[in-house]
Amino acid sequence: MLDTVGTLARLGLAAVWLISGGIKLVDPGQTYIAVQAYDVLPHALVGPVATALPLLELVLGLLLLAGLATRYVAGVALVLLAVLIAGIAQSWARGLSIDCGCFGGGGSVSAGQTEYPQEILRDTGFALLAIWLLVRPRTWASLDGWLGWGREKTTGSGNSTGPADDYSTSIAEGK
Structure with missing residues (x-):
């Protein structure tokens, strides 16, 4: 949302x-x-x-x-x-x-x-x-999303672990 x-x-x-x-x-x-x-x-x-x-x-x-x-x-x-x-x-x-x-x-x-x-x-x-x-x-x-900019990985608990390695990881995690 x-x-x-x-x-x-x-x-x-x-x-x-x-x-x-x-x-x-x-x-x-x-x-x-x-x-x-x-x-x-x-x-x-x-x-x-x-x-x-x-x-x-x-x-x-x-x-x-x-x-x-x-x-x-x-x-x-x-x-x-x-x-x-x-x-x-x-x-x-x-x-x-x-x-x-x-x-x-x-x-x-x-x-x-x-x-x-x-x-x-x-x-x-x-x-x-x-x-x-x-x-x-x-x-x-956005190109930012495609490039993986501004995305953060989260652990199972929802805590941020830093920038995502790639955009597809963020998508797979439901972001």
Whole structure:
């Protein structure tokens, strides 16, 4: 059951990053505007961040989709989500009227058109998925499982004896 929850968390978070990164990648000009609207980076860094962000999101999404290095990817995703939440929160605190640009768009909007609380809650939900995978990266249909990463052997009493020698041993033991 826990592996199923983890799989849903992994695939859900993969979808978030793939959609978010894909939308940003096809409209780099709008991504630039969205990053610039936060008004926290020196002008010279806006372009590199606007270019790197969608690429990072796509890489995170692909790695999560494949289930490769899930715990590490979840850690990077959690850090990125914390930065994004902090960016939204600082915009709200400073009285900026911007669309976060998390799923395309972004930039200045009319006063009263912001959705900061909803954006922070949404990203917090995504962060909870990342935390689940950070704590318990075991999922179904993953390269980690195929490679035997993140699996532990248990003795008959259920005590862990360390990493499994191979994935088939874990399957045979009902893991």
